[in-house]
Amino acid sequence: MSSQRLSNNPHSPKVSIIVPVYKGEAFIRETMLSALGQTYPHIEVVVVNDGSPDNCEQAVADLLRDPRVKYIKQPNQGVAAARNTGIRGSTGELIAFLDQDDLWLPDKLALQVPCLVENPEVGLVHGNVRFVDKEGNRIPEREDRWDADARLASGRCFAVLFDKNRLAMLTVCMRRECFDTIGPFREDIPGVDDYEYWLRLSRRYAFAHIDRPLALYRLHGANESVVNWLLQLVKELKAIEGLLEQQPELDENVGRARVTQRIYALSREIGDEYCRRNIHTEARPYLLRAIRQRPLALAIYGKLALGAMPSRLRTALRWYAKKLLGPRASRPNVG
Numbered sequence: 001m002s003s004q005r006l007s008n009n010p011h012s013p014k015v016s017i018i019v020p021v022y023k024g025e026a027f028i029r030e031t032m033l034s035a036l037g038q039t040y041p042h043i044e045v046v047v048v049n050d051g052s053p054d055n056c057e058q059a060v061a062d063l064l065r066d067p068r069v070k071y072i073k074q075p076n077q078g079v080a081a082a083r084n085t086g087i088r089g090s091t092g093e094l095i096a097f098l099d100q101d102d103l104w105l106p107d108k109l110a111l112q113v114p115c116l117v118e119n120p121e122v123g124l125v126h127g128n129v130r131f132v133d134k135e136g137n138r139i140p141e142r143e144d145r146w147d148a149d150a151r152l153a154s155g156r157c158f159a160v161l162f163d164k165n166r167l168a169m170l171t172v173c174m175r176r177e178c179f180d181t182i183g184p185f186r187e188d189i190p191g192v193d194d195y196e197y198w199l200r201l202s203r204r205y206a207f208a209h210i211d212r213p214l215a216l217y218r219l220h221g222a223n224e225s226v227v228n229w230l231l232q233l234v235k236e237l238k239a240i241e242g243l244l245e246q247q248p249e250l251d252e253n254v255g256r257a258r259v260t261q262r263i264y265a266l267s268r269e270i271g272d273e274y275c276r277r278n279i280h281t282e283a284r285p286y287l288l289r290a291i292r293q294r295p296l297a298l299a300i301y302g303k304l305a306l307g308a309m310p311s312r313l314r315t316a317l318r319w320y321a322k323k324l325l326g327p328r329a330s331r332p333n334v335g
Contacts, residue, residue: 016092051076123205
C-alpha cells in the first residue's frame with residue numbers, strides 16, 4: 001500500500017511518538033516540530049516530562065496546545081521509565097521513539113508505516129541515521145559504518161544484534177503488540193535499555209530495515225552515550241548476562257563460541273579501561289570475567305598482578321617501561 005493512500009485513509013494506523021524529556025530545554029522545540037511536521041498525518045506526540053528542572057515546558061508551551069500532543073509529567077525516574085510511561089499513556093497501534101535532542105526527517109513515518117502494514121510478520125522497522133552537531137551541521141565521518149551495521153539488522157536478526165547493537169533508537173517504529181507481548185523497557189539499565197529491548201524483541205519478531213536516512217542524531221557534550229561510554233559498556237554487559245540467565249537456551253541458539261567471545265570482549269574492554277584510569281579494584285572483577293571465558297589470555301593475568309601491587313610500585317614500573325620502551329610504550333600493558 002502506498003504511503004499516499006495510507007496518509008489519505010482515516011482508518012490508517014495511528015503512530016504514537018514517545019518523547020521523553022529531562023533537561024531538554026535547548027533542543028526540545030526543534031525536536032517536537034520535526035515530529036509534528038511528519039508527512040504521515042495520523043500521529044500523536046506523547047511528551048513525558050521526567051521531572052525536568054529546567055524550562056522545557058515553557059519552551060514548547062504553544063506546541064503543547066496542539067490537539068495531537070499529549071503531555072505527561074512525572075517525578076524523575078530515568079529515560080526507560082519515561083518511555084514506558086509514554087507508551088502506556090498512548091493510543092496508537094504503532095509506537096515510535098524520538099529523544100529530546102534528536103530530529104526526524106519529514107518522510108520518516110511515511111516510509112515506515114507501509115512497511116509494517118504490508119508485512120505482518122515484521123514487529124519493528126528501523127533505518128539509517130545521520131549525525132549533526134548542536135548547531136545542526138552534518139558530521140559524516142561515522143555514517144558509512146553505522147549504515148553498514150544497520151543493514152544487518154533485518155529479518156530474524158537476534159544473532160547479529162547479540163554481537164552488537166545495530167539499531168538507532170530514533171529510527172525505530174514498532175507495533176504496540178510488541179510492547180504488550182514482551183513487556184516494558186528495563187528501568188535498571190538506563191542507557192542500554194533500548195539494546196536489551198531489541199534483543200528480547202528480535203527473539204520473537206522479524207525486523208525490517210529501510211536503507212535510507214530517517215533521522216538526525218545530534219552529537220553534543222551532554223549525550224549520555226558520549227559522556228559515560230564506560231558506564232554504557234558495564235550496563236551492556238549486565239544486560240547480556242541478564243538475558244543469558246533468563247534464557248539459557250541462547251547458548252545453543254547463538255552458539256557457545258559467540259557467547260564466549262561477546263562476554264570476553266566486553267569484560268576485557270571494561271577491565272582494560274579501568275586499568276587505564278588506574279582504578280584497579282574496579283578492573284579486577286571484569287578481568288576475572290574475561291579469564292573465565294578465555295583462561296589462556298595470559299596478558300590479563302599480568303594486569304591482575306599489577307593491580308594487586310602497591311600504587312607506588314605500579315608508578316615505578318610505568319616509569320621504567322617508558323624509559324626502556326620509549327614514549328610509544330602502551331600504558332595498558334603496564335597496568
